[in-house]
Amino acid sequence: MIEVKGLSKSFKLTKEAKKQLKSEQQDPRQEGDFFHALTRVDFACKPGQVLGLLGPNGAGKTTTLRILASSIRPDRGEILVNNVNIVKNPEQAKKKIGFLSTNTGLYQRLTAKENIEYFAKLHGMSSKQISERAPVLYEELGITEFLHRRAETLSTGMKQKVSIARAVVHQPDVLVLDEPTTGLDIMATETVLSFIENQKAKGTPIIFSTHHLEEVTMLADEIVVINHGKSCFRGTEESLKQQMGVSSFRKAFMHLVNKPKKEEAI
Numbered sequence: 001m002i003e004v005k006g007l008s009k010s011f012k013l014t015k016e017a018k019k020q021l022k023s024e025q026q027d028p029r030q031e032g033d034f035f036h037a038l039t040r041v042d043f044a045c046k047p048g049q050v051l052g053l054l055g056p057n058g059a060g061k062t063t064t065l066r067i068l069a070s071s072i073r074p075d076r077g078e079i080l081v082n083n084v085n086i087v088k089n090p091e092q093a094k095k096k097i098g099f100l101s102t103n104t105g106l107y108q109r110l111t112a113k114e115n116i117e118y119f120a121k122l123h124g125m126s127s128k129q130i131s132e133r134a135p136v137l138y139e140e141l142g143i144t145e146f147l148h149r150r151a152e153t154l155s156t157g158m159k160q161k162v163s164i165a166r167a168v169v170h171q172p173d174v175l176v177l178d179e180p181t182t183g184l185d186i187m188a189t190e191t192v193l194s195f196i197e198n199q200k201a202k203g204t205p206i207i208f209s210t211h212h213l214e215e216v217t218m219l220a221d222e223i224v225v226i227n228h229g230k231s232c233f234r235g236t237e238e239s240l241k242q243q244m245g246v247s248s249f250r251k252a253f254m255h256l257v258n259k260p261k262k263e264e265a266i
């Protein structure tokens, strides 16, 4: 179980960023030298639940997920994983959260196997634990046939599989996936989606962000919509449609974020 309560995060803007923001349409989240990327984000995800994080560009999804992965610290708020506040305990966070982002790097000169083993060791796993765990992942993700190839020679889809293995090798309590299918073809997307389904079946809470509403329909038990740095909806797709008084998920989402002209943006 993961509970996120009252997260907020502001970034200090560089001179260049301030100049750029001035030239763009004014974002009310900018205040002097600061940009209030998150002002209040709350949600929870139970064991075996898949939570889809949705929001327009710049809403605050990646910032939220980076905080969950303890890549950055929030200014305020709590994140409880099975009642342990991981904001106060970032070392625990790394153990408890498996994080996959579009920037999840692999060491290009290492093979797929070496990469996975390297990250397993960083998580403090023993050789025995790695030799038991890693082959299960190779099988589950279809990595076996390119295990000994260097990361630099792998296709985008193959790299994504290795990145997933890297993110879950230490069997984290919670999975956090930032746009896990972005840039992948249909086959690689299918691997990621069925991996999410498998993890769900094992009872892992999973939080993923996406711009694809159909992925949310397919996978998510509940949705959290973030808009302008706030979680503005939590519930099922059906309840969002009901609340917005429309029968289409896309329209309901667009009504909620109030940007009907930019339907194609999500």
Ligand SMILES: Nc1ncnc2c1ncn2[C@@H]1O[C@H](COP(=O)(O)OP(=O)(O)OP(=O)(O)O)[C@@H](O)[C@H]1O
Binding pocket: 011, 012, 013, 017, 035, 037, 055, 056, 057, 058, 059, 060, 061, 062, 063, 064
């Ligand atoms: N280090 C930073 N300094 C200043 N502003 C930042 C920083 N990181 C993020 N932001 C701003 O915070 C806002 C939220 O960014 P974030 O990346 O979380 O959005 P997102 O919902 O993931 O968007 P997208 O769907 O486009 O990936 C954006 O306006 C972004 O420009």
